[in-house]
Amino acid sequence: MADGKTDRTVGDIGEFALIERLVSDTPTSPAIEVGPGDDAAVIGLSDGRVVACVDVLVEGTHFRRDWSNAIDVGRRIAAASLSDINAMGAQCSSLLVGLVAPGDLAGAWIMEAAAGLKEEAASAGAVLIGGDTTQGDSIVFSVTALGSLDGRAPVTRGGAQPGDRVAVCGRLGWAAAGLAVLGRGFRSPKVLVDAHRFPVIDYTCGPRAAAAGATAMIDISDGLIADVGHIAAASNVAIDLDSTTLEVAEPLQAAAAAYNVDPKIWMLTGGDDHALVACLPEGVELPDGFLEIGRIREGAAQVTVDGSEPEWLEGPGGFTHFA
């Protein structure tokens, strides 16, 4: 951006002006009774219930400005919260953003991050309805997402039943493979690097699985095994993943061969792709886009791969026991 308005620092622009710019292009919608700019926003909901979550993302831990441009960072930070709403089986409607930024950060960087955030929100059917900014030592985003269930019951982590099929919608291991590529100083395969820059999420899969009768759902942000572990714990069941069902996509295969690693480790332990895992009763047909990868068994808060505990995944950078 070189419109003369954004080539100044956060400190020059000031907090009021910055937040005004961030929310200046919120689309109007009949559901938004009061949009950005007042003490609070007011949003209509389809069924008298709101689904709400917050994620906090910090520079250095959740994103790096030397590896991701501002638009990519904006997409990632929005995706983290939007994906949680999706994982309840809800439709996202709106985001509120809290931002801490150093005074010497370029205003243009923030505006581009906001553009990415709004792009990702739009892909989920959501708009930015409010926010707050303040100066601080490092960049911190907090993203609150609100959504509607449209009359459906929420799908928590706690409803999985022995016999349920475990199915996944979305990419597994792509972001982790992209991180491995970047960590070795490479920029290709580009599709993997892109997958690390921001996730590609189908935000209709949560409501679709909920409508199909999903008993439990979670989005994969910390890795497949770790996150299905949360379902196993909350539902008090065992989950057995079938590694033979994991289809290794071509770019993962290529990168894994180049680095002499097992690509299924990326798929089983890599986070940040925000694939959705849904548990569905045996007789139910899998919704479009879902692939069966395991089964719910009797047991207590345990995850196995091909019938045994994945000790081979432990160690630095690998799997941490969730229990």
Added chain:
Amino acid sequence: MADGKTDRTVGDIGEFALIERLVSDTPTSPAIEVGPGDDAAVIGLSDGRVVACVDVLVEGTHFRRDWSNAIDVGRRIAAASLSDINAMGAQCSSLLVGLVAPGDLAGAWIMEAAAGLKEEAASAGAVLIGGDTTQGDSIVFSVTALGSLDGRAPVTRGGAQPGDRVAVCGRLGWAAAGLAVLGRGFRSPKVLVDAHRFPVIDYTCGPRAAAAGATAMIDISDGLIADVGHIAAASNVAIDLDSTTLEVAEPLQAAAAAYNVDPKIWMLTGGDDHALVACLPEGVELPDGFLEIGRIREGAAQVTVDGSEPEWLEGPGGFTHFA
């Protein structure tokens, strides 16, 4: 706290365990369909609309650990968001908290801050329904507040009409006077120091003024003149404050005399007390607890005190033009 669970650092405890502890005592309520611990929370609303806002507060800028204990900090950070919901005329129902904390911060400090936050939330009728924590260089809280309008129209900043009475509910200048006391190295008058530590807010005054027919409202976080300036700008009116109506409470009088300052400057420019300013049509009786302090006039985005622009307030630490 010395229960052995909290005398460790944030880094020792870990993110999952920390957030679990923070939300562990959320009261059950029929309105909370899904509480903390899942991907998102699900809350029932009285009328199919949710009122939502977020505030971000950073150590050093919004609070100091050497001036406020953890419980006070928790109360203040909750009050900032809860007060914004109040200023829409809405009833608060719930909070989501995002927290960044250094790994070497004592877990006990966080637990006490959470206790203060929950106390303040309870005083507004709200509960903590979710959150996210991550490690970072300095302490940052983002507090999202959600509320219900119970069928009323939201009261924005933009509805004030010439002829309306301007009325205030709550303290003016107490926190600023307390800051002046602390800044001079004193600890008394204690009531002022306490007022700086955390605000005392009547969270029923927003819904009460809305029900009485308020045309515009805002809470005073940056100072009376600055914040009514937002009403003047949003409503495109002039606001004349009558300084003779400002009753200087005894502790403010005492501190002002000791430091040889005009206490009304604290009342006109001091923030952080979160008093509520409501504009009410001429014929309407003021709701309980409200005091008339000025009038809406024809004009454009202008605030005067006793008929003239308060140039005497400009300068360091004083009034900044809002237009």
